[in-house]
Amino acid sequence: MRYIDPHIHMVSRTTDDYQRMAQAGCIAVTEPAFWAGFDRSSAQGFYDYYRQLTEYEPKRAAQFGIKHFTWLCINPKEADDPGFAREVIALIPDFLEKETVLGIGEIGLNKNTKNELIILEEQIALAEKYNQMVLVHTPHLEDKQKGTRIIMDAISASSIEPGRVLIDHVEEHTVSEVLDRGFWAGMTLYPDTKVTPQRAADIIEMFGTERLWMNSAGDWGCSDPLAVPKARLEMAKRGHSSETIDQVTFGNPQTFLGQSENFKLE
């Protein structure tokens, strides 16, 4: 079996995790830029982070036969200071030339503020200008439904095709609207928040397999880098076919990510 984890923050994970993921069948990961758990003190901190994502992390993954790709942005949590965010955004175009960069992400909203929205719109404009795909973070918990709608409205106001945008962290109350508007939808498998493997399987049964994937979003918090293979087991236990399981954990990510010429598995 082989699978892709299309959203995981390997900079926060140990090399042992790469090994275990490879043993479980992972052949590729994509890593969006995100909040480190603390606010960086300068734009230079992001420059170093982007170097880590584009230069160092692909080599660490390659030791285990895993292809590593990345998405670049300033995350919504640190985007509430527009002046600072613009300094960071100015660094991104040079890094878009790196061969493992797939697009802009994970952009979105955190507390659904005007400041966050301004920077979201500027990063959507960046994606438009450089013809980049977009990976979207949607807010946590009670803020998710409202934020998801604001984000989709902002993207719909741009010229970016919804089929080149993945709206991540969907749950039962947001997945339908995301798919109905033509976007791709990502389910994040977390132990306490977002969805469990059981609920991910439920969502697939209710909404089908088209434009839907699942990821671990493994990071520095409570998360599981083996969440995707565990969800595969959950689906198999429930009687889903191997074709269905492969579609949501390999075929769909490959189809979406393959819209970037930088996404090469061979």
Next chain:
Amino acid sequence: MSDSEFTCPQNREEVINTYFMEHRAKLIDVAAYLDRLDRARPVGDETDFRDVAFRNAIAILTDGESQRARRILDLLSDHSTEIPQSAEGMKGALGAPLVAATEGGEA
């Protein structure tokens, strides 16, 4: 869509065989959590909005209607339309909107 379209590959007996023990444990966890609240000293006269939302969500479980997960998530969502300028001074996400305590949490 309706849950009555039988999209689960398992029949009902198989679902129960597969998941009953897991959810029996989770159900008892919820009961024990409520018991723990009963045994805890109150703080002031205010009812915590999260507790109100939680109990409203429990009512959804037994109302006989389908789409329970979606409706509970809807109940636990912020339905306001205001967009504040900045996040400065805001707390992190708490899992339930403040309005749930005052409006009874319409799902």
